[in-house]
Amino acid sequence: MVRWEPDSRGRLAQAAMALYGEQGFDRTTVAEIAERAGLTERTFFRHFTDKREVLFWGAQALQELLVKTVIGAPASATPLEAATLALEAAGDLFGQRREFSIQRQHIIDASTELQERELIKLASLAEALASALRERGVKDPTAGLTGEVAIAIFKISFDRWVSEPDPGEMNTFVRESLEQLRGITAAQ
């Protein structure tokens, strides 16, 4: 009988995250990741382009989810309502892996290179949201501004969700941040 083992990709990702956490991203080599996973470097490179991709491979799927949700939002939804539905879909996706998200955030916070990469990713998400809104007929600068503001809400909500003990669902923070945004803009 063959002993069950997680797939190679999953084992490599687990080994990488453990090593990044223990000794830092910069000081971890692909050779060490492969060794920890009991696999070869060659197998690593069949699954990931480089050691950074272990942390960012989900970005494409996240972007597609945001775009699909904005485009599929009810015709009656305002730009911010459509963007909010997208953030909530992302919140549901993240909700399934809070432990991974926390671990990932600590690794990223410890490396300037990774922080830069993360900011680039967030900027692409803002732009993807704006493009999806334009497909719905939303004009600029409203489309661009809504994309940026939605990502600001996402960032704040995500930070709170990974920082607070026992935070419940990420979407609670998304909805709270939206309420706060209304408060901030209405107060003037």
Place this chain on the structure above:
Amino acid sequence: MVRWEPDSRGRLAQAAMALYGEQGFDRTTVAEIAERAGLTERTFFRHFTDKREVLFWGAQALQELLVKTVIGAPASATPLEAATLALEAAGDLFGQRREFSIQRQHIIDASTELQERELIKLASLAEALASALRERGVKDPTAGLTGEVAIAIFKISFDRWVSEPDPGEMNTFVRESLEQLRGITAAQ
């Protein structure tokens, strides 16, 4: 009589900007910049840490201006009003050098490394605004959210101001974007 010449720093900056525009940031060396300016590499390094700093040396002054303006805003100002005063102070500062801003933006748009650096800078500005708001007694998450949203407005306004022909003052776009933000959040 001594012929008037701009200071070494100004000459180096002009030479660098010209070369970045002509042949790209990546392909320009400090040796070329110094040669174009009629100065030595040693003089370059007395004024700038590296060739990237020519494009980013104003960031510190900008950050100080934003922080000072938020802290000095009238006690009655809401968080967003205080942040808006800061953006308008920045708009006045930029207004004096639109040509430089346009040239700089083209150079940055052409280089991934510089785009990453620019995003890091914007993230620091958002955090600096949030800290200044906290000094005024604004609590989180309002402080963090206002910082992020203000920088989103700044980004959109700046992009429009450098892209549109004959745009007038940058602060017109700042005020317009604020109005749009109110429209976006109120529409729900």
